[in-house]
Amino acid sequence: MSLTERTKLRRLPKRGSHEPETIHAILDAGFLAHVGFQVNGQPFVIPTLYGREQDMLYLHGSAASRMLGELETGMPACVTVTLVDGLVLARSAFHHSMNYRSVVAFGIARKINEPEHKTRALRIISEHVIAGRWNDVRGPTEKELKATSVIEFSIDEASAKVRQGPPLDDEEDYSLPVWAGVVPIRLQMTTPIPDSRLPEGIDVPKYVRAEDSSAL
Amino acid sequence: MSLTERTKLRRLPKRGSHEPETIHAILDAGFLAHVGFQVNGQPFVIPTLYGREQDMLYLHGSAASRMLGELETGMPACVTVTLVDGLVLARSAFHHSMNYRSVVAFGIARKINEPEHKTRALRIISEHVIAGRWNDVRGPTEKELKATSVIEFSIDEASAKVRQGPPLDDEEDYSLPVWAGVVPIRLQMTTPIPDSRLPEGIDVPKYVRAEDSSAL
Structure with missing residues (x-):
């Protein structure tokens, strides 16, 4: 990963980082990306699941997907992952x-054509989203692989931004009689809903029973 | 809102909608947008809070923000809001x-310059994220307004996509001894953390004590 004007942190550089460890940790904690690309000068932002391996992100979808069809032409793209940790309530609106x-x-981005490489990338995405699932399910057939587009997005440059901690108010505002603090927010997995056609005696697997899914 | 090639639903049109009611309901249920724009052919995707009023979205940030600086030049942009409701676990990877x-x-997007209009837009964003908060806090000063950029993004075209319900497996896979179903996911507000400098006797306001924050 390199550093140019694209990823230079202009605003509040103390919140920013170019450290690969920080960037990888955030990418590993999330599972939903927003992918930006442009078609004839019109920007598009499309949500999608992803997987990561070093500085490579894997994305997949239907072979008919507009996003993947555009990306695989090798155009510049932007992949953004955001984890919301809390609302910060200060004494002033500002x-x-x-x-x-x-x-x-x-x-x-680059299209992956070779079936084994494709399957490997799909496994990385699946394991990224629900570790342990892949080995439990029927793997993709040749026909299914053909109906699936998989691309690898090589991260050339990236920046991370992190804000944590309490509100920072103007000194004279601390005496205002206004509640201030942080309302933590987390993505939580709740009780799994078994499919209505599930045969008797099949337990909910451990990987969807996570008690603390704050890692999401 | 109109309908052209940009928003034509090519994949799984049954999941898609151009109904303003559906679009508005999703925009109102979320609070985080991913905004796409391009600079010299390079797409950017930046997360930001927003507010909505009819087909207008309001965004704000520092007057030094690159995103707002670019958007206010009136370039085409894309604003995407995604709410994750669950992971759908089928019997096959596919x-x-x-x-x-x-x-x-x-x-x-268009920059809002007039201070009263700016304050009104900020209030809409604030009320969108935490309804009830604005009236409790110190409003923006003239200096703070100057340090804040506010833009209005007029939605010309939009499409919604919704997937709900159980996995849809191939008929022959239903007999596989694999757990299948949906793992619901929701954003949850947890116990508020009061600021360490909060005076005694200031209660946590009702609007951050929401028991069921599934609306997030």
Whole structure:
């Protein structure tokens, strides 16, 4: 990963980082990316699941997907992952904020054609979203692989932004009789809903019974 | 809102909608948007809070923000809001999916200069994120307003996508001894953390004590 004007942190550089460890940790904690690309000068932002391996992100979808069809032409793209950790309530409207971790990554996408490579990438995405699932399910057939587009997005440059902690108010506002603090927010997995056609005697697997899914 | 090639639903049109009611409901249920724009052919995707009023989205940030600086030049932009509702676990890798609601909106942004209009837009954003908060806090001063950029993004076209319900497996896979179903996911507000400098006797306001924050 390199550093140019694209990823230079202009605002509040203390919140920013170019450390690969920080960037990888945020990418590993999330599972939903927003992918940006442009078609004839019109920007598009599309949500999608992803997997990561070093500085490579894997994305997949239907072979008919517009996003993947555009990306695989090798155009510049941007992949952003945002984790919301809390609302920051200050004494003044101005100092309200959000606790979050985000990564903005720039790079180029490439289509994966080779079936084994494709299957490997699909496994990485699946394991990223629900570790342990892949080995439990029927793997993709040749026909299914053909109906699936998989791309690898190589991160050329990325920056992370993290805001944590309490509100920071103007000194004279601390005496105002206004509640201030942080309202933590987390993504929580709740009780799994078995499919109506599930045969008797099949237990809910451990990987969807996570008690603390704050890692999401 | 109009309908052109940009928002034509190509994939799984049954999951898609151009109904303003559906689009508005999703935009109102979320609070975090991912905004796409391009600079010299490089797409950027930046997360930000927002507020909505009819087909207008309001965004704000520091007057030094790169995103707002670019958007206020009136370039085409894309604002995407995604709500993750669950992981859909099928019997085959291929039929795994995600339950979600998303809106992809296209339009042009315009800078708001007039202080009263700016304050009104900030109030709409604030009330969108935490209804009831604005009246409790110190409002923006003239200096703070100057340090804040506010833009209005007029939605010209938008499409919604919604996936709900159980996995849809191939008929022959239903007999596989594999757990299948939906793992619901929701954003949850947890116990508020009072600021360490909060005076005694100030209660946590009702609007951050929401028991069921599934609306997030």
